[in-house]
Amino acid sequence: MTFRDIPDLALEDLDRDGAIREAADRLPRSSRGGFLKVVAGGIAGAVALGRPPGARAALARGDVAILNYALTLEYLQDAFYTEAERKGALAGAAARLTRVVGAVERAHVRALRDVLGSKAVARPFFDFRGVTESPPSFVRTAVAFEDLGTAAYKGQAHLIESPQVLAAAVGIHSVEARHAAWIRYIAGTLPAAEAFDQGRSRPETLSLVRSTRFVVARPRTTAAKKPAFTG
Amino acid sequence: MAGITGLESVGDPASRDRFLTRALVAGGTLLAGGALVAGLPKLAASAQSPEQDAEIFNFALLLEHLQAAFYGEAADTAELDGELLEFAKVVAEHEREHVDYLQEALGSSAVEAPKTFFGAATTDPDAFAAAAITLEDLAVAAYNGQAANLTKGALRAAATIVSVDARHAAWIRAIVGRPAASQPVDQPLSRAQVLAKLDESGFLREA
Numbered sequence: 130m131t132f133r134d135i136p137d138l139a140l141e142d143l144d145r146d147g148a149i150r151e152a153a154d155r156l157p158r159s160s161r162g163g164f165l166k167v168v169a170g171g172i173a174g175a176v177a178l179g180r181p182p183g184a185r186a187a188l189a190r191g192d193v194a195i196l197n198y199a200l201t202l203e204y205l206q207d208a209f210y211t212e213a214e215r216k217g218a219l220a221g222a223a224a225r226l227t228r229v230v231g232a233v234e235r236a237h238v239r240a241l242r243d244v245l246g247s248k249a250v251a252r253p254f255f256d257f258r259g260v261t262e263s264p265p266s267f268v269r270t271a272v273a274f275e276d277l278g279t280a281a282y283k284g285q286a287h288l289i290e291s292p293q294v295l296a297a298a299v300g301i302h303s304v305e306a307r308h309a310a311w312i313r314y315i316a317g318t319l320p321a322a323e324a325f326d327q328g329r330s331r332p333e334t335l336s337l338v339r340s341t342r343f344v345v346a347r348p349r350t351t352a353a354k355k356p357a358f359t360g
Numbered sequence: 361m362a363g364i365t366g367l368e369s370v371g372d373p374a375s376r377d378r379f380l381t382r383a384l385v386a387g388g389t390l391l392a393g394g395a396l397v398a399g400l401p402k403l404a405a406s407a408q409s410p411e412q413d414a415e416i417f418n419f420a421l422l423l424e425h426l427q428a429a430f431y432g433e434a435a436d437t438a439e440l441d442g443e444l445l446e447f448a449k450v451v452a453e454h455e456r457e458h459v460d461y462l463q464e465a466l467g468s469s470a471v472e473a474p475k476t477f478f479g480a481a482t483t484d485p486d487a488f489a490a491a492a493i494t495l496e497d498l499a500v501a502a503y504n505g506q507a508a509n510l511t512k513g514a515l516r517a518a519a520t521i522v523s524v525d526a527r528h529a530a531w532i533r534a535i536v537g538r539p540a541a542s543q544p545v546d547q548p549l550s551r552a553q554v555l556a557k558l559d560e561s562g563f564l565r566e567a
Contacts, residue, residue, distance in 0.1 A: 229539050236544035283519045292508040299507040299522070300545035303500050306523035307541030310530035320534070321450065321527035324457035325520040 188248070189290040196294065197250040198331055199301070200241040202281055204252050205338065206234040206274055213261040222315045223268060230271075230308050237301060244297070256345045268316045270341075275309035277337060283328035413514040416506045418471045419551055420518070421462040423499050425473040426563060427525075428455035430482065430495060439483035443535045448488070451528050458521050465517070475565040489536045491561070496529035498549070498557055505548035 188196070210231030213219055219227055242249045260266045282302035289295040310320035329337075338344065431452035434440055440448055463470045481491035503522035507515060530540035549557070558564055 225539070229542050233541065233544045240544070279523050283523060286507065286519050287512040287516045295508050296504075296548065297545065299504045299519070300548065302519070303504060303522055303526035303546045304541055304544065306526035307530035307546075310527035311534050311540035314531060314534040314540075319450065320531035321454060321524055324454040324524060325461075326523040326527075327520060328516070 192291050192294050193248050195285045196241055196245050200250055202278055203237040207238045208255040210234055213267055216262050218262040219264055254345045254348050255343055257343055271312045272316050275312055278305040279309050280329035281334045284330050408511040413511050417462050417466055421471050424455055424458040427495050428459050429476045431455055434482040437483050444485055476563055477565045489532055492532045496525050499525040500546055501549035502554045504546055505550055
């Protein structure tokens with residue numbers, strides 16, 4: 130395989146790609162921008178709720194916020210691969226990756242929810258608008274998600290207080306990098322384009338996620354009529 | 361490319377001096393390329409300090425030197441071709457940049473490049489892939505194992521390197537048709553564990 134000399138894929142590029150924009154234009158305006166509210170509200174609520182003393186090792190407030198931020202990104206990846214596997218439109222290497230990576234992302238969600246307990250942010254609603262059914266769109270989006278996941282974990286490492294949380298986070302961080310390289314290989318782009326990977330801040334990452342409009346305020350129905358009451 | 365050979369088949373068994381484990385891990389000091397690397401750091405997260413950062417960066421530098429030598433030799437050989445050669449060339453450049461970065465950060469206290477012996481691992485495709493997987497996984501586990509011991513600034517720097525090594529590990533697996541990341545979390549290794557695995561590899565030779 131000779132790698133094409135193409136610039137790094139990024140969520141910004143995906144948004145310019147057309148497919149996502151076309152789909153986003155069909156999305157009701159009210160559901161846009163709901164993502165940050167969901168995340169911010171979830172974190173604030175979780176921190177305020179707290180847990181009974183002694184129920185679980187106390188987590189610093191900052192670590193709870195970081196873990197919930199990570200959980201939100203993992204929810205996104207989990208939903209993406211799980212939907213792609215369920216739709217069954219992928220074949221070969223991409224289908225194989227989807228099975229393996231999907232299982233890993235679901236494990237990340239379970240682990241983070243377990244650590245956070247009652248402080249875990251709720252799972253948002255997602256609408257991938259056909260990206261999981263189109264192999265080329267799926268691969269491009271997966272590249273962007275995994276590069277972003279790697280950069281997002283990297284951007285938090287030095288902000289984590291607990292050595293235990295840090296150990297888990299760096300162990301997940303390098304797994305996301307492995308995923309990024311694997312899907313990039315499948316996409317035919319350099320798996321490791323630079324000698325150094327740069328991190329991304331939380332606002333930067335959330336803004337990129339929001340730009341995809343994959344996170345929606347509530348499940349979307351495309352039906353013209355309300356579902357009939359059959360009970 | 362089926363049938364990745366294990367590292368035990370790589371190189372001349374007679375050349376595998378057990379010097380690292382015998383002289384260093386057991387003795388508590390590490391002689392590499394003539395430079396004295398300070399004693400093994402405590403495994404548990406200890407108080408971070410610039411001095412400990414330097415110790416850990418020198419440990420990382422040893423691994424990066426080893427990787428740079430490995431890929432440099434593999435890229436220069438006429439034996440590899442296609443995807444493996446492209447991988448070797450790209451990764452050799454990355455590892456050289458990692459060496460440069462760590463050397464610059466360490467200044468005069470930087471450890472010298474160790475003497476290496478790779479045998480068939482830089483010429484035989486299967487042996488090359490197996491060795492690359494071992495070296496990259498080892499580097500990832502080594503960096504991850506030290507994360508909590510680094511000051512925040514040093515951690516930020518190390519984090520920009522470790523994910524690139526993880527990408528290399530996945531890339532070479534993808535080339536040889538192996539699942540590139542099937543574990544949810546990369547398990548860290550202590551410095552002693554990393555040195556023991558280096559010793560097993562037989563890639564480092566006494567100066």
